[in-house]
Amino acid sequence: MRKIPGGVTAAKGFKAACCAAGIKYQGRTDMALIVSDTPCAVAGTFTKNLVKAAPVVWDQQIVYQEKTARAAVVNAGIANAATGEKGLALCADTAEAAGQMLGISPKTVLLGSTGVIGPQLPLERLRDGLKQMVPALSDSLEAGTAASKAIMTTDTVNKEFAVAFDLPAANGEGAVTVRLGGMSKGSGMIHPNMCTMLGYITTDCRIEQALLQKALSDVVRDTFNMISVDGDTSTNDTLLLFANGLAENAPIAQEDESYEAFRAALFSVCRDLAVKMAGDGEGATHLMEMRVYHADTRENARTLAKAVICSSLVKAMVFGKEANCGRILCALGYAGPAFDPAKIELYLNGEKDTVCFYRDGCVQDFDEEQALAILSEKAVRFSCDMKMGTEEATAWGCDLTYDYVKINGDYRS
Amino acid sequence: MRKIPGGVTAAKGFKAACCAAGIKYQGRTDMALIVSDTPCAVAGTFTKNLVKAAPVVWDQQIVYQEKTARAAVVNAGIANAATGEKGLALCADTAEAAGQMLGISPKTVLLGSTGVIGPQLPLERLRDGLKQMVPALSDSLEAGTAASKAIMTTDTVNKEFAVAFDLPAANGEGAVTVRLGGMSKGSGMIHPNMCTMLGYITTDCRIEQALLQKALSDVVRDTFNMISVDGDTSTNDTLLLFANGLAENAPIAQEDESYEAFRAALFSVCRDLAVKMAGDGEGATHLMEMRVYHADTRENARTLAKAVICSSLVKAMVFGKEANCGRILCALGYAGPAFDPAKIELYLNGEKDTVCFYRDGCVQDFDEEQALAILSEKAVRFSCDMKMGTEEATAWGCDLTYDYVKINGDYRS
Numbered sequence: 019m020r021k022i023p024g025g026v027t028a029a030k031g032f033k034a035a036c037c038a039a040g041i042k043y044q045g046r047t048d049m050a051l052i053v054s055d056t057p058c059a060v061a062g063t064f065t066k067n068l069v070k071a072a073p074v075v076w077d078q079q080i081v082y083q084e085k086t087a088r089a090a091v092v093n094a095g096i097a098n099a100a101t102g103e104k105g106l107a108l109c110a111d112t113a114e115a116a117g118q119m120l121g122i123s124p125k126t127v128l129l130g131s132t133g134v135i136g137p138q139l140p141l142e143r144l145r146d147g148l149k150q151m152v153p154a155l156s157d158s159l160e161a162g163t164a165a166s167k168a169i170m171t172t173d174t175v176n177k178e179f180a181v182a183f184d185l186p187a188a189n190g191e192g193a194v195t196v197r198l199g200g201m202s203k204g205s206g207m208i209h210p211n212m213c214t215m216l217g218y219i220t221t222d223c224r225i226e227q228a229l230l231q232k233a234l235s236d237v238v239r240d241t242f243n244m245i246s247v248d249g250d251t252s253t254n255d256t257l258l259l260f261a262n263g264l265a266e267n268a269p270i271a272q273e274d275e276s277y278e279a280f281r282a283a284l285f286s287v288c289r290d291l292a293v294k295m296a297g298d299g300e301g302a303t304h305l306m307e308m309r310v311y312h313a314d315t316r317e318n319a320r321t322l323a324k325a326v327i328c329s330s331l332v333k334a335m336v337f338g339k340e341a342n343c344g345r346i347l348c349a350l351g352y353a354g355p356a357f358d359p360a361k362i363e364l365y366l367n368g369e370k371d372t373v374c375f376y377r378d379g380c381v382q383d384f385d386e387e388q389a390l391a392i393l394s395e396k397a398v399r400f401s402c403d404m405k406m407g408t409e410e411a412t413a414w415g416c417d418l419t420y421d422y423v424k425i426n427g428d429y430r431s
Numbered sequence: 432m433r434k435i436p437g438g439v440t441a442a443k444g445f446k447a448a449c450c451a452a453g454i455k456y457q458g459r460t461d462m463a464l465i466v467s468d469t470p471c472a473v474a475g476t477f478t479k480n481l482v483k484a485a486p487v488v489w490d491q492q493i494v495y496q497e498k499t500a501r502a503a504v505v506n507a508g509i510a511n512a513a514t515g516e517k518g519l520a521l522c523a524d525t526a527e528a529a530g531q532m533l534g535i536s537p538k539t540v541l542l543g544s545t546g547v548i549g550p551q552l553p554l555e556r557l558r559d560g561l562k563q564m565v566p567a568l569s570d571s572l573e574a575g576t577a578a579s580k581a582i583m584t585t586d587t588v589n590k591e592f593a594v595a596f597d598l599p600a601a602n603g604e605g606a607v608t609v610r611l612g613g614m615s616k617g618s619g620m621i622h623p624n625m626c627t628m629l630g631y632i633t634t635d636c637r638i639e640q641a642l643l644q645k646a647l648s649d650v651v652r653d654t655f656n657m658i659s660v661d662g663d664t665s666t667n668d669t670l671l672l673f674a675n676g677l678a679e680n681a682p683i684a685q686e687d688e689s690y691e692a693f694r695a696a697l698f699s700v701c702r703d704l705a706v707k708m709a710g711d712g713e714g715a716t717h718l719m720e721m722r723v724y725h726a727d728t729r730e731n732a733r734t735l736a737k738a739v740i741c742s743s744l745v746k747a748m749v750f751g752k753e754a755n756c757g758r759i760l761c762a763l764g765y766a767g768p769a770f771d772p773a774k775i776e777l778y779l780n781g782e783k784d785t786v787c788f789y790r791d792g793c794v795q796d797f798d799e800e801q802a803l804a805i806l807s808e809k810a811v812r813f814s815c816d817m818k819m820g821t822e823e824a825t826a827w828g829c830d831l832t833y834d835y836v837k838i839n840g841d842y843r844s
Contacts, residue, residue, distance in 0.1 A: 066765070067761060068764040068769065068770065069764030100757055100789060100794045101792075102793040104793070134755070134757065135755070135756075135757020136793075253757075328662075329663055330839070334836050334838075344510070344513055344549045347482050348548065351480040351482030379515035380515040418839075419836060420837075422836075423750060423833055423835075423836060426744055426747030426751070427747045427752075
């Protein structure tokens with residue numbers, strides 16, 4: 019597997035476009051379109067929030083029932099959440115418009131929205147946006163990058179990543195190159211449960227839909243579901259994976275080596291996008307990573323790691339470059355899983371040095387200057403040796419800053 | 432029942448003192464002592480954090496096994512948490528010293544510590560503090576107030592409250608007055624699970640220890656356990672209730688009318704102290720209240736109310752006086768309990784006016800100026816009609832501010 023340039027247009031047969039539809043933001047693009055040349059198997063994971071935005075309801079019907087799709091229409095600025103029947107009707111109208119212009123069934127058009135909860139989306143602007151985007155569709159890498167910028171809200175950087183790997187060819191003659199790339203957005207209200215704010219991944223791999231969904235659900239647990247910016251699970255979380263099969267690999271129909279290669283590539287893309295989202299949390303100045311290892315179960319490792327990166331006190335401490343490891347210990351203690359506080363060991367892991375914070379039931383003396391140097395790195399990494407078993411998990415978050423408060427005290431206006 | 436002045440010395444036979452022991456803070460009191468003239472039935476609730484501070488371990492032994500006590504020694508500045516065997520030995524030494532000076536068994540001396548996690552407490556300073564406090568013990572209301580100030584850390588105001596109520600006299604001749612008063616501290620790392628940071632309540636009521644514990648455990652669920660400042664459950668949470676029986680009421684030995692009167696008085700004191708802690712959250716500029724009513728079960732009402740006051744996005748919105756009700760809806764949606772988003776109604780409740788935010792599945796149009804006026808009140812109150820049943824619960828928190836980040840980015844130093 020190797021990293022390649024690009025995002026949603028890295029794989030064969032995917033085109034993208036974007037435009038400034040003027041939905042809420044002015045002077046920037048705010049709408050994106052992704053289209054596959056041929057029908058795709060589609061997999062998705064969605065918010066577990068009981069309050070689901072209208073596009074989530076729309077997408078779930080297609081992913082769970084139709085299981086194939088051709089296109090995704092995404093807007094930033096307004097979330098189309100808490101919009102009642104009118105919001106749902108708007109989804110049908112948008113898909114209808116896109117379907118007509120693209121010459122495909124509206125039931126193959128997925129929708130995504132992100133932004134403020136409450137207001138209705140203006141259908142005419144969405145239609146005008148589609149009219150601009152359809153003739154501009156391009157399979158260039160730049161078109162994918164432009165799309166990843168158009169779906170940003172409070173994000174400060176766009177997020178895309180792509181990999182290539184080889185699989186046996188369908189015609190039996192050697193190997194073919196398969197590509198998998200994606201984009202995502204998300205900066206606040208980020209505490210994905212099943213998936214993240216908005217993420218779109220495309221691949222030219224030929225793979226059965228059931229395995230596509232299985233790989234996505236598996237990988238999400240250790241990537242998008244392991245990040246948190248503020249503990250708030252959005253009403254709009256949507257992650258979609260399109261596979262059009264144009265790489266002409268021998269179809270993946272069981273959990274064999276090819277499936278594992280595909281799964282590893284998917285993990286790589288999802289982890290990269292997830293970590294980028296965590297590091298670009300609203301107002302963040304540091305990416306924060308917590309690795310829990312030698313745990314008794316994977317689920318406990320995940321729960322412990324996530325408790326630490328969600329702790330407001332740990333997040334504020336990372337902002338202040340304070341080596342107050344008692345807060346990490348405290349978060350592990352209230353996380354839920356059982357462990358012996360007298361046995362575990364806590365570390366601060368710098369690029370070069372490692373500092374032991376806590377061992378044998380006591381906070382350790384450590385070199386404050388060395389700790390400050392490590393806490394000044396852009397990515398701040400903690401780890402905990404549970405001394406219980408062989409499982410591990412890593413969670414990613416960001417620090418809690420003045421700017422998070424500023425951004426969220428003044429978001430709607 | 433009526434509010435009376437004072438706190439831990441409001442009830443008959445309780446004395447208090449405090450001193451500047453110089454444990455960490457300079458130029459202020461940082462140590463308090465509460466003593467009952469006679470043995471007390473004692474009840475307590477403690478942190479459910481797996482990492483328990485040494486004084487919590489010490490107190491649990493006394494409350495769960497001895498069930499009687501005479502005194503409490505409390506310090507601010509250092510938490511005596513993550514201090515291993517040495518921290519536990521210090522508890523025994525402190526209780527021994529207090530017991531000797533007071534002429535009581537060390538097994539009747541409860542301990543409480545709050546402050547930074549990690550460092551060891553200096554025994555000599557604790558001993559010197561006790562030497563100052565024992566001769567200064569006083570049953571004046573001022574002594575109780577001074578004690579409530581000595582246990583503060585990042586608190587900006589001291590917290591005490593007391594009530595009096597009448598119960599049948601033990602001698603059968605009419606009624607006697609029973610008094611119940613308490614103090615508490617807590618401002619950060621406040622997300623009590625079983626009780627809050629540190630709270631001490633005294634009463635001269637005569638009541639069996641089992642009923643004392645039952646009343647405390649019941650009341651805590653709807654008071655201290657319904658507040659949150661930052662979602663972080665401390666290693667030191669301790670709430671103790673001392674009953675010395677000096678009011679000479681007919682002993683409460685069953686769940687009769689007298690028990691209910693006692694329980695109501697206890698609820699009143701616990702709620703007042705809990706709400707004061709929520710409103711004095713680190714950096715807070717607003718108290719935030721969320722009332723959930725017409726819920727299907729009490730537990731679901733509690734869970735829903737608490738999710739809203741814990742949401743970083745709702746907290747930041749209250750700081751910014753933003754009427755972004757989608758965030759409240761979002762928090763209810765990820766809280767866990769099932770409900771129909773199309774049926775519930777959300778309100779902003781001002782002292783005079785009420786604004787309906789959300790109804791019939793849609794965010795409602797409302798008067799922005801009216802909402803801004805209500806959001807500018809010191810206590811910001813939201814409510815949600817679940818339209819499912821008859822249960823209700825209220826949770827209290829505070830807004831998320833620049834100062835919370837500042838305080839916690841720079842706490843240890």
